[in-house]
Amino acid sequence: MPLAHRLTALAAALCCAAAANAQGSAPIKIGLMLPATGTYAGLGAAIENGFRLYVQEQGGKLAGREIQYFKVDDESEPAKATDNVNKLIKRDNVDVLVGTVHSGVALAMAKAAKDNNTLLIVPNAGAGDITGPMCAPNIVRSSFTNWQPAYAMGLIAGQKGVKRAITITHSYAAGSESTKGFAEGLEKGGGKVIKDLTLPFPGVEFQALLTEIAAQKPDAAYAFFAGAAAVKFVRDYAAAGLNKTIPLYGPGFLTDGTLEAQGAAAQGMLTALHYADNLDTPRNQAFRKAYALAYKSNADVYAVQGYDAAQILNAGLMAAKGDLAKRDVITAAMRKVTVDSPRGKFTLSAAGNPVQDIYLREVKGLNNEYRSVAAKALADPARGCKM
Numbered sequence: 001m002p003l004a005h006r007l008t009a010l011a012a013a014l015c016c017a018a019a020a021n022a023q024g025s026a027p028i029k030i031g032l033m034l035p036a037t038g039t040y041a042g043l044g045a046a047i048e049n050g051f052r053l054y055v056q057e058q059g060g061k062l063a064g065r066e067i068q069y070f071k072v073d074d075e076s077e078p079a080k081a082t083d084n085v086n087k088l089i090k091r092d093n094v095d096v097l098v099g100t101v102h103s104g105v106a107l108a109m110a111k112a113a114k115d116n117n118t119l120l121i122v123p124n125a126g127a128g129d130i131t132g133p134m135c136a137p138n139i140v141r142s143s144f145t146n147w148q149p150a151y152a153m154g155l156i157a158g159q160k161g162v163k164r165a166i167t168i169t170h171s172y173a174a175g176s177e178s179t180k181g182f183a184e185g186l187e188k189g190g191g192k193v194i195k196d197l198t199l200p201f202p203g204v205e206f207q208a209l210l211t212e213i214a215a216q217k218p219d220a221a222y223a224f225f226a227g228a229a230a231v232k233f234v235r236d237y238a239a240a241g242l243n244k245t246i247p248l249y250g251p252g253f254l255t256d257g258t259l260e261a262q263g264a265a266a267q268g269m270l271t272a273l274h275y276a277d278n279l280d281t282p283r284n285q286a287f288r289k290a291y292a293l294a295y296k297s298n299a300d301v302y303a304v305q306g307y308d309a310a311q312i313l314n315a316g317l318m319a320a321k322g323d324l325a326k327r328d329v330i331t332a333a334m335r336k337v338t339v340d341s342p343r344g345k346f347t348l349s350a351a352g353n354p355v356q357d358i359y360l361r362e363v364k365g366l367n368n369e370y371r372s373v374a375a376k377a378l379a380d381p382a383r384g385c386k387m
């Protein structure tokens, strides 16, 4: 562990030992609701790894309190989401919920967190409503809204002279928000989306849709897919020869955590996201080194979001000296924190969503390499959030 992290861990231990003693040694119960199976399983694993890595760097405790994990595989299945989150809230009595990846599942989690006044940190799912009309003091996000990278990619496509684009995605909240965000950005540069193509989640039968893209001959295609579906889509797009004539753009989920499996099919692709693998900062380099050492694999954006979820929680707990009863102190501090993230420093908006730079990246080998800042300190409009 680097010296700076060792000193932080020591300070945390000294600061909070008294508070922890005062409350006995009960651990803080963290409910991890993430996908362990299905299309988004890899994303769930990286988020959990990142979260645990930060806790380990603090000596296995946050604000002097031991951490106990409770886990549910949400299968990225919205129909099971309410039952699953209630296992954590009502059966396991967790103090904090961390989850999840899929927007449809996360919307049900946010409702349950509001109804039960349970702290919720969303480490991926970008559904705008969670930090829009459903916003609440006990809910924050360490990731993005679907609009943020999509809008930035639309701006870039417009700057590249794209006039006619086609979008393609799974038909659920994240896909429709992402493609709308792209259209909004593109329109600023004088372009427009001529057709939106969809298929049900988590389907991967892309052939008919690829034929449609070829027939329409747009200037570019924009795809929102992630995990195993992103791997197959990018490979199928290249196998159909479309990457030679119609540039394929996307939010960075299209190529994050997927490059080994996508191989040559992804080389040179441009995407927009709040993280790039090769960000040349000591913070990012130390994080990637620690992650690779701990998990024998490369960190990706999902790992960063899990790591930062733990950082945000730690900020809240430190302000309350580990005392969970000081709920207002915790929620206020979680919103006020400047997160020293591997992606670069960021703050949270009043609605609880990261205000962050969105980078244009290009795939080179096994990395999504930084090219430029596509949108500086981009805040989600948080429409409908009243707090």
Ligand code: BEZ
Binding pocket: 040, 101, 102, 103, 104, 124, 125, 126, 127, 146, 174, 226, 253
């Ligand atoms: C979502 O459902 O919000 C989502 C899933 C995977 C990657 C990005 C967003």
